Amino acid sequence: MALASLADLPNELLVDILDQSTFPTEALYYLALLSRRLHFVALPIYFSRTGIDLETRCATIALASDRLDPLSALQICLFLSSMDTLVCIFPHPSCITISPFLAQLKRLQTFISRLSSIKSVTLNLDSRPRSQCLSVGIDEVLDAWASQYGGLLNCIVEKGCSFLAVKNGTHLTEAYESCPPGLSQKYLPRPVLRLFATRDARRIGFRRSSRQGTAEIVLSWSPSFTDSLSQLTSLYIHSVTLLVPPGLDWTLSALRHSPITSLTICMSPLTVERRLWATVLPLIAAAAVNVDSISLTEVDPHNEPEAYAFLARLPRLTDLTITPNHPYWGNYVPRNKGPIPALTRLVNLHAPASVIDDLVSRAEFSHEIRTICVHWRPSARAEQSYLVHSMSSLTTRLAARRLTPRLSLHIDSASIADTAASVVRNLNDVPPACFKRVESLCMEGPYYPVDDVNNSIPRMVSLFPDVAHVSLQTPGRAGRFSDEAVQRLVCTMRATETLRTVEVNGKSYPLSNQLSDS
Structure with missing residues (x-):
């Protein structure tokens, strides 16, 4: 038997x-x-x-050096022909050879090439954000890197990707070094900049490092891409690999030949050296022919002149987000911040109080503005006084406008509850008149004391009598609100005529003491 x-x-x-x-x-x-x-x-x-959701076709994958990871399972899967969202986190590369990293790029490209379509892709090129390895860029190694990396990016776009984000990864970024261009990029007109191609790196302010090689190598944009074939509409750049040669050529080609309308650039000093922004940003602005939505994240105060000059080169700009890198930027303005662009077509604005003050004070500032969000990163009691002053000034200016935009406040703090307690204490429990116009309040922070949830946060919200939306966000797992903390908050916070729910990490909870509709 x-x-x-x-x-x-x-x-x-x-x-x-x-x-x-x-x-x-x-x-x-x-x-x-x-x-x-x-x-x-x-x-x-x-x-x-x-963590791979078959219903929504979403996956976040941490690639393993031994290849025993979910990507191996996806590669053999017979019942998943397309994906909506794919996030790939690459392991920290070897400091000796780039071959393992190139093999991981090839694995991912092989998988994506078998799909019929993919909508959103995020490439985190290094699990250690601040590391810098594999900077050796001799001609043979640099050519292999450019070929494999460019092949993966092109494959992603060919599969109909509409959102592409690239983070971290300083691999081979020292293969080129900056050098003064023949003419300052600051004064070259936009049509002339469009004629420049990074294949001639010296013309745009770069040259091969003499210690690493002599060949001019680029990440080529696939010749099969045309404006009608590419569906890429959003590009998120948090990686130096797309901001300096050889990857800069791919970025500029993508902006020219794809219908990209939304562009995010991280301007942290860890992304690109400060002195390079004056060279890189004008090239990006000249290529961004379709972009009308810009997000500049982690902007250092000293890079504000380059940021303003970049925005001035985007006449179609309607949506602007600027988030600061420096905790004191709320009341710190560099002496050499440069001319402030008029931004006459702006509809939505999210920026620190000092930037909003500068923009709104201009007579030619957009009359089409519909929403303004003040980004505040508290650091001291003086900061809170500055916030109140800025909100009062902003409220006065907005009151004189024919169309009054919606006003919101985004608080980015180390501790949500501690910040709320400090604000309530320093403002003496008296709602400033300027806060009456605030319709939306968002508080974001990685840490919160559970014991303070039912005390300081409701008191903080009470300072905004007309607020209609309250959102609490704790990125990452360490700062997540427990179910007990959420229920305590819902029971403690009082409902008003305009506020009936509170949102915690994207989920809405009705306040327990709801007002009757009668």
Whole structure:
């Protein structure tokens, strides 16, 4: 009598066995390789354990150096032909050779090339954001890097990606170094800048490092891309690999030949050296022919002149977000901040109080503005006084406008509850008149004292009598509100005529003491 095997069991019993928490996750992957039937039973369980949502077709993958990761399972999957969202976190590369990193790029490109479509892709090129390895860029290594990296980016766009984000990764960024261009980029007109291609790096302010090689190498934009084929509409750049050669050429080509309308650039000193922004930003502005929405994140106060000059080169700009890198930028304005652009077509503005003061004070500032969000990163009691002064000044100016924009306040703090307690204490529990116009309040921070949730936050919200939307955000796992803290907050915060719910990390909760509709 033949012995029964695992394959002889009915699917229902197989699922019960394989879904047990004691069953090894890695074994599910190997079972999926044995037969077609086990493939369709084991892989869904494997994906549910590794954070891959088959219903929404979303996945966040931390790639492993030994390749025993969810990407290997996705590569053999027979029932997933397209994806909506893919986030890939690359391991920290070897400091000796780039070959393992290039192999990971190739793995990802092979998987994406098999899909019929993909909508959103985020590439985190290094799990250690501040590391800098593999800066050796001799001609052969740099050429291999450019070929593989460019091939992956082109493959992503060819599959219909509409949102592409690239983060971290300082690999091979020392292969080029800055050098003064023949003519200052600051004074070159936009049509002339469009004629420049980074294939001649010296013309735009770069040259190959004499210690690493002599060949001019770029990340080529696929010749198959045309304005009608590419569907890329949003580009998020948080990586030096797309801001200096050889990757800068790909970025400029993508901006010229894709219908990109939304562009995010991280201006942190860790992304690009401060002196390079004066060279890079004019080139990006000249290529951004379709962009009308700009986000400049982690802007250092000393880079404000370059930021303003960049914005002045974008006549179609309607949506602008600026978030500061320096905690004291609320009341610190560099002496050499440069001319402030008029931004006559702006509709939505999210920026620090000092930037909004500068823009709104101009007579030619946009009359089409509909929403203004004041970004505040508190650091001291003086900061709170400055915020009140700025909000009062802003309220006065907005009151004189024919169309009054909606006003909101975004507080970015280290501790949500501690900031709320400090604000309430320093303002003596008296709602400033300027806060009456605030319709939306967002507080974001990685830390909160649970014991203060039912005390300081409701008192902070009470300073805004007409607020209609309150949002609390705690990025990352360490600062998540517990269910107990959320319920305590919902029971403590009082509903008003305009405020009926509170949003915590994207989920809305009705306030328990709701006012009657009568």
